[in-house]
Amino acid sequence: xxxxxxxxxxxxxxxxxxxxxxxxxxxxxxxxxxxxxxxxxxxxxxxxxxxxxxxxxxxxxxxxxxxxxxxxxxxxxxxxxxxxxxxxxxxxxxxxxxxxxxxxxxxxxxxxxxxxxxxxxxxxxxxxxxxxxxxxxxxxxxxxxxxxxxxxxxxxxxxxxxxxxxxxxxxxxxxxxxxxxxxxxxxxxxxxxxxxxxxxxxxxxxxxxxxxxxxxxxxxxxxxxxxxxxxxxxxxxxxxxxxxxxxxxxxxxxxxxxxxxxxxxxxxxxxx
Amino acid sequence: xxxxxxxxxxxxxxxxxxxxxxxxxxxxxxxxxxxxxxxxxxxxxxxxxxxxxxxxxxxxxxxxxxxxxxxxxxxxxxxxxxxxxxxxxxxxxxxxxxxxxxxxxxxxxxxxxxxxxxxxxxxxxxxxxxxxxxxxxxxxxxxxxxxxxxxxxxxxxxxxxxxxxxxxxxxxxxxxxxxxxxxxxxxxxxxxx
Numbered sequence: 001x002x003x004x005x006x007x008x009x010x011x012x013x014x015x016x017x018x019x020x021x022x023x024x025x026x027x028x029x030x031x032x033x034x035x036x037x038x039x040x041x042x043x044x045x046x047x048x049x050x051x052x053x054x055x056x057x058x059x060x061x062x063x064x065x066x067x068x069x070x071x072x073x074x075x076x077x078x079x080x081x082x083x084x085x086x087x088x089x090x091x092x093x094x095x096x097x098x099x100x101x102x103x104x105x106x107x108x109x110x111x112x113x114x115x116x117x118x119x120x121x122x123x124x125x126x127x128x129x130x131x132x133x134x135x136x137x138x139x140x141x142x143x144x145x146x147x148x149x150x151x152x153x154x155x156x157x158x159x160x161x162x163x164x165x166x167x168x169x170x171x172x173x174x175x176x177x178x179x180x181x182x183x184x185x186x187x188x189x190x191x192x193x194x195x196x197x198x199x200x201x202x203x204x205x206x207x208x209x210x211x212x213x214x215x216x217x218x219x220x221x222x223x224x225x226x227x228x229x230x231x232x233x234x235x236x237x238x239x240x241x242x243x244x245x246x247x248x249x250x251x252x253x254x255x256x257x258x259x260x261x262x263x264x265x266x267x268x269x270x271x272x
Numbered sequence: 273x274x275x276x277x278x279x280x281x282x283x284x285x286x287x288x289x290x291x292x293x294x295x296x297x298x299x300x301x302x303x304x305x306x307x308x309x310x311x312x313x314x315x316x317x318x319x320x321x322x323x324x325x326x327x328x329x330x331x332x333x334x335x336x337x338x339x340x341x342x343x344x345x346x347x348x349x350x351x352x353x354x355x356x357x358x359x360x361x362x363x364x365x366x367x368x369x370x371x372x373x374x375x376x377x378x379x380x381x382x383x384x385x386x387x388x389x390x391x392x393x394x395x396x397x398x399x400x401x402x403x404x405x406x407x408x409x410x411x412x413x414x415x416x417x418x419x420x421x422x423x424x425x426x427x428x429x430x431x432x433x434x435x436x437x438x439x440x441x442x443x444x445x446x447x448x449x450x451x452x453x454x455x456x457x458x459x460x461x462x463x464x465x
Contacts, residue, residue, distance in 0.1 A: 016342045023349040023371045030356060030364030031414065046357035050309055057313045130359045131311035133324040134407070134427075137360050139312070166360040173360035180417050181361070201322060201423060262319075 037150070039166055051127075051170040055141055058127040062265075089157040099189060100222060100232035121268040122146055124154075127171070136162075136179035136199060138264060143170045151228050153270040159234035159258030160184070160223060161267050172269075176261055177204055177235065185224040186235050188215060194224060197235055197255060204236060204255040211251055215241050221255050229270070234258045294338045300347045304331045308354035322423075323430035325438040326400060328355060332370055333377045333399040334392060334443070341378030348374025362407075363414060369406035373399050389443050396439040397432050404428035 026042065033040035039047075070078065124146075128139030142148050144167050154161040154174045162182065166173035175182050178199040186197040186206060193213035195206040206221060219238045223229040236255040244251045295303075307327035315324050328351040336344025352370030356362050377399055405428070412418050 012342060016345065019342060019345050019349075020371075020375075023345060023367065026349065026353065027364030027368045027371075030353075030367060034361070034363030035414075042353065043357040046354060050305075050312075050354070050358060053309050054313055057309065061314060128312040128358060129316035131308055131315075131324075131328065131355045132326060132359065132366070132431075133316070133319055133322060134424075135359055135361050139358070139360075175361065180420060201420065 039168060044168060047168045048170060051139075051141075051168070054127045054139065054171070058125070058141075062125075093157070096222075096232065096234050099220070121155075121270055122148060124148075124172075124267050124269055126264045126267060136176035136182070136201065136261070137165070138162075138174050138176065139171050140174055140267060140269070141171060142269060143168045143172050145169050147271060148172045148269050149272060152272060153223075153228035153233075154267050155229075155233055155270065156259060156264070156267045158260065159236065160229065161259055161261075161264065163228040164269065174267070177257065177259075178202060178261060184229075184235065185226040186221050187224045187231065188213065188238070189220040189222050190216075195221075195253075197221065200254075203239075204257055206238070206253045206255050208250045209253065211244060211249055213251065215251065215253050217241065219253075228272075294335070294343075297343060297346065300331070300335050300343075301350055304328055304335075304347055304351040305354055307331050308351065308358055311355075312358045320434060321430055322427045323434050325435045326403075326431065327438070328352075328370065329373070329400055329403055329435060330396055330439045330442060332374050333396050334439075334446070336374040336377035337381045337392065337395055338387070339378070340381055341375050344374040344378035345371055348372075362411065365407050365410040365414070368410055369403045372406050373403045376402065387447070389440075389447050392443045393436060393440055396443075397436040400432035400435045401428060404431065 030040050030043065033043070122142055124140040124142040126138045127141045130137045140148075140154070148164055148167055150164055150167055152164040154163060160177055162174045162176040162179075163184075164172050165175040176199070177184055177197060178201060180199050180201060182197075182199040184197040184204075186195055187193065188195070188206070188209065191213060193209050193215070195209040197204045197206050199205075209215065215238060217238055217240065221235045221238060223231060223233045223235060225231045236257040236259075238253045239256040240254040242252045242254065307330070311324065311327055315327070318324060332344070332348045332351050335347050349367055349371040352364075352367035355366040355370070356364055359366065377395060380395070404424070408416075408421075408424050408428075
């Protein structure tokens with residue numbers, strides 16, 4: 001049988017090459033926008049569309065979870081637990097504030113600024129996580145429409161969560177302090193020793209602390225005055241002090257974050 | 273069993289039939305978008321030692337193996353784009369990595385077509401590893417800190433295993449649902465008669 005001559009394979013080849021070129025162009029545009037720290041129009045369109053789906057799914061899963069919790073708990077114990085948790089959170093916040101006040105004796109003006117900032121906080125709910133879990137990034141349901149800005153700090157009842165790295169109209173991306181690209185100026189509260197808190201994927205590592213600082217396990221680490229946070233918000237407690245290398249000029253310690261990142265739900269964005 | 277398509281084959285007829293009976297591109301786009309959103313909203317509770325199963329990869333590899341590089345690339349690039357948009361901070365790395373895996377899977381189907389479950393399972397495992405390698409290479413070129421390479425390698429291996437485990441029931445379900453009388457008919461059966 002004589003084979004029939006056809007251009008089918010050539011057409012397929014051209015289609016493949018054209019698709020590769022278009023995909024590469026899209027990827028390059030994405031990379032260019034990412035490098036400039038902006039959101040590309042393509043990402044913007046996708047995130048806006050997906051935001052509605054994420055919000056809907058989050059609401060459904062949240063509702064189911066809440067219903068299951070309510071069914072499992074005896075109503076009186078549940079309300080008692082809620083009351084005690086609220087009181088505990090209040091006392092912890094008060095304790096943090098008093099500890100910080102005792103340590104640095106802030107001016108009345110600085111204290112008022114912090115209080116004002118917290119009063120203006122934008123409550124938000126976590127609605128999405130990194131699909132592949134390679135970046136420590138979460139999506140919250142407040143964006144530019146709610147006046148969230150890039151580099152705004154994000155906290156919850158326990159302490160520092162992270163900072164806003166991308167703002168879309170309806171949602172924002174928050175880089176958690178455990179991400180390896182996160183760097184946060186921090187202070188060991190007991191002695192006012194400064195360092196940089198870097199993420200290690202699961203925990204946080206306090207680096208570049210003066211070699212003279214007598215760090216101890218259990219020392220509380222709080223934010224220093226910086227771009228995203230005012231001073232005094234709890235980052236975590238030191239769980240391990242790394243041995244100083246010979247000739248080293250600084251020391252490092254592992255911080256156990258105050259926030260449980262596996263159970264993030266409600267957070268507060270601190271606008272600048 | 274003579275009419276089954278579940279045997280390894282180098283014949284292009286199998287591939288043509290599979291491609292012709294594959295789901296439409298619109299449906300594949302919808303499935304891959306749904307997979308990305310499920311991963312972003314629900315699958316974070318299933319994280320084991322920093323690894324999470326990748327539904328997007330499963331969809332892309334299975335689709336590309338069935339329809340070839342051209343259509344597979346489109347779905348791969350879109351799946352990666354969804355993940356980039358939902359992650360933030362990765363630029364177009366997932367888009368490129370997933371598109372490249374789709375090309376490889378689609379090209380492999382041209383030379384070595386098979387819809388045997390074992391072959392598909394192996395393809396998903398290798399695809400997951402390959403995509404992680406592409407992704408971290410692109411991220412590294414973009415200036416991402418490379419100090420945690422060993423951690424990323426361990427996570428990539430664990431993710432490949434995890435993704436494969438999730439893919440097994442999906443592949444078996446698809447293989448079972450595909451075994452309909454009409455789809456068992458193959459060109460070689462006509463030739464033999």
